[in-house]
Amino acid sequence: MRTTLSRYRNIAPQHWRFLANRHDRPFIDPDLGITGLHFNLSHTNGLVTCIVGAIEEIGVDVERRDRDGGLDELAHVVLAPPELVRFTRLPRAAQPEFFFAHWTLKEAYVKARGMGLSLPVREICLDxxxxxxxxxxxxxxxxxxxxxxxxxxxxxxxxxVGIAAASAGEPMSLNIRQSCFIDQN
Incomplete structure (x- = not known):
């Protein structure tokens, strides 16, 4: 994260400092005097994702798509009623993709809001x-x-990967800057 942020501001990676809000969302220490730079980070087995932008309300989440253990139970906790209806009508093989597409976007949204799972995700409905x-x-x-x-x-x-960003009423675009594989062996 520090190395990535150093690409956007002239600060050495080791000099970045972070604080967290009451919901544990990290942010750049204001004492560094950095303005207009915000980030969010997520990871799962095999992938780390990071989003950086000028918008304070940005969030990212990543999940493995091949996980299906307990999705029936999780679907009742995570999906809004109309989403749950669509989920249950899908063939079993299509349910994980549907669930994780919705879950990652909801998680990205609650992270962007800086409130985490204190927001009721069943009250968020995606189209x-x-x-x-x-x-x-x-x-x-x-x-x-x-x-x-x-x-x-x-x-x-x-x-x-799900990404959520609050717009200031202007068009937004997503630019993927870098992607690399780090061999852990």
């Missing part, structure tokens, strides 16, 4: 029918759906 997913909220979540841009990516055969 993945178009290339640009959209989001809607039930009453307990005080937010405006139109300000969010979402991306669902498949960087490898095994992984799915």
């Amino acid at each position: 993945m029918a178009s290339p640009q997913p959209t989001i809607s909220f039930a009453t307990p979540i005080d937010d405006v759906p139109s300000r969010w841009r979402l991306w669902s990516l498949r960087p490898t055969e095994e992984h799915i």
Whole structure:
């Protein structure tokens, strides 16, 4: 993370300092005098993802797509009622892809908000029918759906990445800067 941030500001990796909000979301220590630079990080077996931007409300999540243990139980906890209906109608083999596409976007959203799982994820509903997913909220979540841009990516055969960013009303784009494999052997 430090090396990545050093690509955006002239600070040596070892000089970055971080704090965390009450929900444990890390952010750059304001005493460094850095403005307009925000980040979020996620990892799972085999992949680390990082998002960096000028927008404070950005979030990323990554999961393995080949995991299906306990998805029936998790689906009832994570998916909004309309999503759960769609999930249960899918063939068993298609359920993990559906679940993790939704889960990673929801997790990216709650991370972008800086509130983690204190937000009720069942009250977040995603529409993945178009290339640009959209989001809607039930009453307990005080937010405006139109300000969010979402991306669902498949960087490898095994992984799915969800990205959420709050828009300031202007068009947004996603640029993948670097991707590399680090052999741990």
